[in-house]
Amino acid sequence: MIDDSRTYELDRAHVFHSWSAQGALKPMVVTKAEGSTLWDDEGNSYLDFSSQLVFTNIGHQHPKVVKAIQDQAATLCTIAPGTANAARSEAARLITSHAPDGLEKVFFTNGGADAVEHAIRMARLHTGRIKVLSTYRSYHGGTALAVNVTGDPRRWPNDYGSAGTVHFFGPFLYRSQFHATTEAEECERALAHLEQVIALEGAQSIAAIILESIPGTAGIMVPPPGYLQGVRELCDRHGIVYIADEVMAGFGRSGRWFGFEHGDVTPDLITFAKGVNSGYVPLGGVIINEPTAATFDERVYPGGLTYSGHPLACAAAVATIKTMEEEGIVENAARLGREVLGPGLEKIAAGHSSVGEVRGTGVFWAIELVKDQATREPLAAYGGSSPAMNATLAACKAAGLIPFANYNRIHVVPPLTISDDDARRGLEIIDAALDTADQG
Structure with missing residues (x-):
């Protein structure tokens, strides 16, 4: 086994990361993963609502x-x-x-x-x-x-x-x-x-x-x-x-x-x-x-x-x-979208002034965040971010969820094998975090 005690130190000394300004990086150290959950080097667990870069469709470490x-x-x-x-x-x-x-x-x-x-x-x-x-x-x-x-x-x-x-x-x-x-x-x-x-x-x-x-x-x-x-x-x-x-x-x-x-x-x-x-x-x-x-x-x-x-x-x-x-994982993805994620996101949209639209299918959804529902001004500019967007994402992570975000959107893209309970828990975390976006 590779010694992971120096992971962060060696990363910052030698690893050049993609799509990033290198000096501003503070990468999360992931020590293990299973199903829809990740663990960091401090033993904290996180619900993976990103499937990383939307690729762990059958979850982490499927036996x-x-x-x-x-x-x-x-x-x-x-x-x-x-x-x-x-x-x-x-x-x-x-x-x-x-x-x-x-x-x-x-x-x-x-x-x-x-x-x-x-x-x-x-x-x-x-x-x-x-x-x-x-x-x-x-x-x-x-x-x-x-x-x-x-x-x-x-x-x-x-x-x-x-x-x-x-x-x-x-x-x-x-x-x-x-x-x-x-x-x-x-x-x-x-x-x-x-x-x-x-x-x-x-x-x-x-x-x-x-x-x-x-x-x-x-x-x-x-x-x-x-x-x-x-x-x-x-x-x-x-x-x-x-x-x-x-x-x-x-x-x-x-x-x-x-x-x-x-x-x-x-x-x-x-x-x-x-x-x-x-x-x-x-x-x-x-x-x-x-x-x-x-x-x-x-x-x-x-x-x-x-x-x-x-x-x-x-x-x-x-x-x-x-x-x-x-x-039956593909069929389960369709069911999750129809019975859990779609209805859950519609409920979230109804409760937040920062949500302009929710859209998607299967386990492939986006929450469009706006400063104003009438004008549809994005919460973050196209090609960029904003303090309100950053604070919302930080609230997700602090509550134990890894989100996938791009500009003014949060994408709901967990593994297709996520349990209904974990999917609902993830939506509850996003729901709470959007209170921050509502203020932005």
């Missing part, structure tokens, strides 16, 4: 997945991607078994960002076109191309305007760019806007449209009925590849195996990561439809990764997917 990793390590820890191995083959079979018919191939990556990179590369090579369209309120990863496709402020310092990416407004009724007053209006006007962007950019130059089926970090905005079908129709009309980014929404998070199932569509390419094995070992990938895969039957695909389909990661995916099937 079936831990054992699968241990068994795989005892047999074959690693092997080059050009070979075949049982863990990778079975993981690919299980993943495609939950995808729509016609998406039968999987290209494995190390995570979501490189899955997006490779999906776009495939689309460009398949179509012979360059441009990629994505929404402003989106997050697709931190690598060079993925962060340019991203719509949120993390793109700004990394955007050199040379990646062939074009952004458009997706549907978001609460903060509508289209002066819509109903979901139907928002859908119709958002699709008309996208159609105009395609026309003005030149449909013949557009390789792909990439959409988070349900935008995650950007705000958990479930698309209005008909929107994804409209995007599919525009892609079909113009020969554009439709890429569904399921990195966060996929593998049960929304109460379905994939978020696009809520829209009753079939994408051409699907990117995944996170929930495929609950992040126990890094893994991502692209599920590929037959026409795109056929492009590379005789033509070399110019891409690869040293750890593509890593045995330990794939063994974790096999165990995760089988466990989700056997234990």
